[in-house]
Amino acid sequence: QVQLVESGGGSVQAGGSLRLSCAGTTYTRSTFCLGWFRQAPGKEREGVARIYTPNGQTYYADSVKGRFTISQDNTKNTLYLQMNSLKPEDTAVYYCAAGSYSTCFSGVSPNFWGQGTQVTVSS
16 A cells, blocks of 8 residues: 655745655556646646656646656655745645556546645745
């Protein structure tokens, strides 16, 4: 069983930075795709960034391109999301998730989810 635990959320002013961490990642067929999702109040959960770990390919939502960077440290079994130039519209609960190849390339929902961490950006 994969248990993902996020940390690093908090409150920051617009223009600031935060780095989210997700401990507990593994390297198996069912978890080759690692990603970050977010859900703002009253909105549906949306994908923010994902990485296909066998080759390191990364993908970003248009709303975060150039500001967010997803990365993984295999030695620490940890996934990261570096968030720079934060905007109030980035305010949401951020979740890390793990899934198979299909999660990265066919939109299949991840198999495993963390509990979420709150990010609040004030103007």
